Amino acid sequence: MDPMGEARSGPDVMWKQPIHTGEVPGDGTAYDAIVVGGGPGGASAAGYLAMEGQRVLLIEKAVWPRDKICGDAVGGKSLSHVKALGVKATLESTPHFRVTGIVFSSPKGHSVRVALPEEDVQRLEAGYALPREQFDHLLFNQVQQLVRDNGGDVIQGGDVRNVLYDDGAGGEDPGESSGDRRHARGVEVRMGGRDGPTHTYLAPNIVGAAGYRCPVAKSMLESSYDEPMVDRDHYCAGYREYWRGVKGCEDNVGDIEIHFVDTVIPGYFWLFPVAEGVVNVGIGMVMSLLDKQSKKLKALQAEVIAEHPLFKERFANASMIPGTGKGWQLPFGSPRKKAPRQPRRSAANGVFLVGDAASLVDPFSGEGVGNALVSGEMAADHILNGKSPMDYQEALWTALGPELTNSYRMQKMSRRAWLLNWFVGKASKKPAIQEMMTEMIASKEAQENLHSPWFMFKTLMF
């Protein structure tokens, strides 16, 4: 029974239907690339590879329709990939919330609205919010067709259990003391549940895109390099519920809301409408900080909804859609102290990690869909052009490192209630600060201003 099926657009909509992906390929079949995981990162890598005629095997553990626990905001960064992969028009023909701004509130209850860049909003390139069940279905359905049209295969209900390696002769030296020269050459997949048969598939390129517990990442980090996969200072716990009838969230166009509530700091409470009167309501907090709290996220959220002066009125006539309260983890892309590569290793001979498997979630906003799509494209580009996984690893941090590092600074600042009160208080009164924040969402150059003490001083003080 799917609780959102009844609550949103009825049980017979497109994204509630199974996706037919054809026959399971024979044991031992070889491909140009194997992509493990069919979320945004895997769909992006598989789609871009297939569009260039590569023979791809895309393996997904779940069977569609499937849910994904998320805040459901799909930012502007994602939309160029959604378009390039051929999904934007379909997405826009289904129910979705069009984001035009972000409202932030401070522990003291001041709030500031940051408009998304007007041009992006007009061009429908600013951002959407829609349930991941729907978004991922549209993306996977399109990509599975691209893969199969280009001579590849798609497996649903295939649980990748192992990565297979050669004996290490001739592998590229990854350049560290651990120096694992082995080359990945395939995967072992358990088909159709616990008692199903195990199949082996072969390829010179394996893309690990199976999320925060990706078996390819685990095999690479823990077995090949003896490095930890999880770092609780850089992993976040997230909890979401779907609600109906929340005051101020009735429309299909408007703002998403991020609230730095005193009982939730160091973390935040969000309200992201997903259209048709349904709102994604959730809380996220860095795991090592959550370890120090006596309450779990679910209890913290219940308290905010029932008691906080900003929200109790808004939720007075609202109801939670039963069965939608679920938690999951977000592997942040924040730079780590002793890591040999930042945010952690994302490549080995024959292996490219993308999205959550490469720990790329923005450590301030919690957005991970955009970086999953971006890294999927970059991995595909490196495979297509015969560039090495080690080059991919360097290019990935060059592209994403500056903004991830910036966001980490902002996350650390947001742990201080007094600073949030001061900043949001100032910003609520000064249009120049609101404009600066809009600019920062729009352009990388404007983000650089955050590094300029003089610019920040001038904007904040005068």
Ligand SMILES: Cc1cc2nc3c(=O)[nH]c(=O)nc-3n(C[C@H](O)[C@H](O)[C@H](O)COP(=O)(O)OP(=O)(O)OC[C@H]3O[C@@H](n4cnc5c(N)ncnc54)[C@H](O)[C@@H]3O)c2cc1C
């Ligand atoms: C509570 C919460 C709120 C969030 N809010 C937002 C938000 O509002 N906006 C945003 O942009 N991001 C948000 N994120 C982050 C976002 O969900 C992820 O960054 C994003 O889903 C990463 O995509 P991915 O393709 O790398 O991994 P996933 O989306 O996790 O996809 C991985 C896929 O791999 C499959 N898989 C797993 N194991 C195997 C296996 N052994 N074999 C084969 N397949 C396997 C899974 O079934 C899944 O389909 C949030 C995350 C959480 C937990």
